[in-house]
Every structure is written in structure tokens, then in C-alpha cells.
Amino acid sequence: MDSSWLENGYKILTSPLVPIKGSWLDALAVLAIFMALYLPVILFLKLKRYRIARTFNQLISAVVFVLFYHICFCAIRNGIYGISLIGTDDLSAFILLIPGVLILVFSMSVGRIFCGWVCPLGCLQDFTAWISKPLRKRKIFLMILAWLIMFWYVIDLYLNRPQAQFISELAPALFVFYMLVVLNIYILVPAAAGFLGKLRYALLVFWVFLILIDVYVVSPWCVMQGGEFYYSWLGSLLAVLAAAMLVPRFWCRFICPMGALLGIFNKVSAIKLEKNPIPSDSESECRANCLMGAIEDNGRKERKCIYCGRCIEKDYYRKEFRV
Numbered sequence: 648m649d650s651s652w653l654e655n656g657y658k659i660l661t662s663p664l665v666p667i668k669g670s671w672l673d674a675l676a677v678l679a680i681f682m683a684l685y686l687p688v689i690l691f692l693k694l695k696r697y698r699i700a701r702t703f704n705q706l707i708s709a710v711v712f713v714l715f716y717h718i719c720f721c722a723i724r725n726g727i728y729g730i731s732l733i734g735t736d737d738l739s740a741f742i743l744l745i746p747g748v749l750i751l752v753f754s755m756s757v758g759r760i761f762c763g764w765v766c767p768l769g770c771l772q773d774f775t776a777w778i779s780k781p782l783r784k785r786k787i788f789l790m791i792l793a794w795l796i797m798f799w800y801v802i803d804l805y806l807n808r809p810q811a812q813f814i815s816e817l818a819p820a821l822f823v824f825y826m827l828v829v830l831n832i833y834i835l836v837p838a839a840a841g842f843l844g845k846l847r848y849a850l851l852v853f854w855v856f857l858i859l860i861d862v863y864v865v866s867p868w869c870v871m872q873g874g875e876f877y878y879s880w881l882g883s884l885l886a887v888l889a890a891a892m893l894v895p896r897f898w899c900r901f902i903c904p905m906g907a908l909l910g911i912f913n914k915v916s917a918i919k920l921e922k923n924p925i926p927s928d929s930e931s932e933c934r935a936n937c938l939m940g941a942i943e944d945n946g947r948k949e950r951k952c953i954y955c956g957r958c959i960e961k962d963y964y965r966k967e968f969r970v
């Protein structure tokens with residue numbers, strides 16, 4: 648099989664169509680991000696049924712971001728690098744900051760819709776969870792599969808890529824190893840979900856720390872977006888998908904540093920969900936229906952919600968827009 652696309656990158660568009668000031672920032676790409684972010688808000692506010700619109704929006708966004716968006720899209724890392732360049736190289740600072748600023752401002756105004764409707768890794772996890780539904784009861788099999796992928800990943804890293812930069816290439820392995828430990832604990836003690844979920848803020852701090860000490864860290868999120876594949880990075884992505892077979896959106900719920908950051912903004916989002924009075928025998932159905940485990944015994948956890956709309960479709964919650 649021709650694997651040149653793996654080594655050479657898989658992007659269809661590799662240079663800007665409408666460069667801003669002759670740089671590698673593409674005005675069309677910025678416009679695409681803007682539309683990809685705001686179209687779902689309109690759909691979310693206007694529609695009563697979300698499944699088809701959300702899936703369609705996720706697929707279009709995934710194709711655009713993964714195949715056509717040709718610059719790195721790490722809002723956290725690029726944001727920190729961008730801030731450090733303000734005053735010395737303003738054009739580069741602007742280029743690095745613009746995607747992250749768009750996402751952060753967007754999330755401050757309407758919450759974590761990016762996670763529910765746009766993010767390619769969220770989309771891929773949803774798809775994986777959907778096709779693997781019949782397998783989900785085979786917990787042991789899936790758990791072993793996830794660990795095997797992890798071991799293949801680390802062995803590949805050490806044996807086949809001895810030139811690998813130790814920390815930058817190992818960082819996804821560390822994150823994925825941690826994810827599998829958390830997954831095992833969650834399967835054995837589901838009641839620990841609340842505590843385990845809070846630990847993702849520690850991971851966010853760790854992620855920022857690595858960037859500040861100049862480690863070029865990547866995560867499975869970057870692997871989809873980055874435009875080039877190392878097999879070891881691919882392993883981290885596959886492990887995330889294996890975890891999603893077992894628990895939908897496991898990476899998003901317990902690990903993703905970007906998701907942890909965006910969730911903080913749900914508190915100030917103009918979109919609010921209010922609970923409708925529901926019979927108590929529907930409470931457990933309401934909880935089971937939520938992709939993110941955001942509905943707990945003592946109410947909905949605002950920061951976990953990705954506005955997928957499943958609880959609104961079932962009339963458990965209603966949406967409100969408050970400016």
C-alpha cells in the first residue's frame with residue numbers, strides 16, 4: 648500500500664489561498680473557522696431536533712479542519728507562543744493567536760458548542776461510539792484492545808523511532824497512559840467519575856507547564872489536525888478511539904486539556920439549559936442519554952455540557968438565550 652501520504656502529510660491544501668500580508672495565515676481559513684463556529688449556534692438555537700444537523704455540521708467541520716486547514720490549530724500552545732511574541736513580531740503573534748482567540752471568544756459567548764458540533768476528535772469519537780455500540784458490553788475485550796494499542800504505540804516509539812524527541816513524542820503516550828489508568832478506575836468504580844473528571848484541570852495546568860518550559864507537546868487532538876502522522880502519534884489516536892468504544896467521549900470527559908479550558912466558559916455562556924419538571928422514573932434515562940455524563944444525581948454540571956441537544960430533544964431540559 649502506498650503510505651507516502653503518511654510521511655508527507657495528508658492535507659489537500661498546503662498553502663494559503665488568500666494569504667494575509669504575504670504570511671501563511673489564510674483569510675479564507677479564518678473565515679472558515681468563523682463560519683464553522685457560528686453556524687452551529689444558529690442551528691442550536693433555531694432547531695427542535697438536532698441529531699442530523701449536528702452530525703452534518705461535525706462531518707463538514709472535520710473535513711475542513713483535517714484536510715484543508717493547513718496551519719496548526721492548538722489554541723493553547725499557539726496562544727502562549729503568540730502572547731510571547733507580542734511587541735517583537737506582531738504579525739507572527741497575530742497569526743498564532745487568531746484561531747485560539749476566535750475559539751475562546753466564541754466559547755465565552757456561547758459555551759462549549761465547539762466540542763459538541765465542530766471538533767474533529769469529538770466527531771470521530773462519536774462515530775466510533777456509534778459503530779461499536781454492539782461491542783460495548785464486551786468491556787474486558789475493549790479494555791485489552793486499548794492497552795494493546797498503547798503498548799504497540801510505546802514499543803514503536805522506542806524501537807522504531809530511536810531518534811524521537813523524548814518528551815515531545817512521549818507526551819501523547821503519557822496522556823494516553825493516564826487515560827487508560829483512569830478508564831480502568833472508572834470501569835471498576837463508576838462513582839469516582841466526579842473526582843476523576845476534576846483531575847483534567849490538573850492536566851490542563853500540566854499541559855501549560857510543558858509549553859512554558861518549551862516542550863513541543865502534541866496530543867491526539869493535534870494528531871488529527873497537524874497534517875503529518877508519526878505512527879506513534881497515530882497509536883495515541885487509536886487508543887482514544889478504543890476508549891470511546893467503551894465509554895463514549897471518554898477522552899473529552901476525563902482528559903482533554905482544551906475541553907477543560909472551554910468548559911470553564913460555559914458558566915458565562917449566553918446559552919443556558921433549564922430543567923423541565925420530569926417524572927422521577929425518567930431521571931435515570933435522562934442521565935444515561937447524556938454523552939458527557941453531565942447530568943448527575945445533584946443536577947447538570949454546566950462545565951461538562953457540550954450542547955449536543957439530546958436532553959432538549961427529550962424535553963428534559965429547555966434552552967434559553969440570555970444576553
Ligand code: SF4
Pocket residue numbers: 761762763766767768769770868898899900903904905906907
Ligand atoms: S473535549 Fe477536546 S477532543 Fe473533545 S470535543 Fe472538546 S476540544 Fe475536542
Ligand code: SF4
Pocket residue numbers: 936937938939940941942947951952953954955956957958959964
Ligand atoms: S446536558 Fe444535555 S446538551 Fe449537555 S451534553 Fe448532556 S445531553 Fe448534551
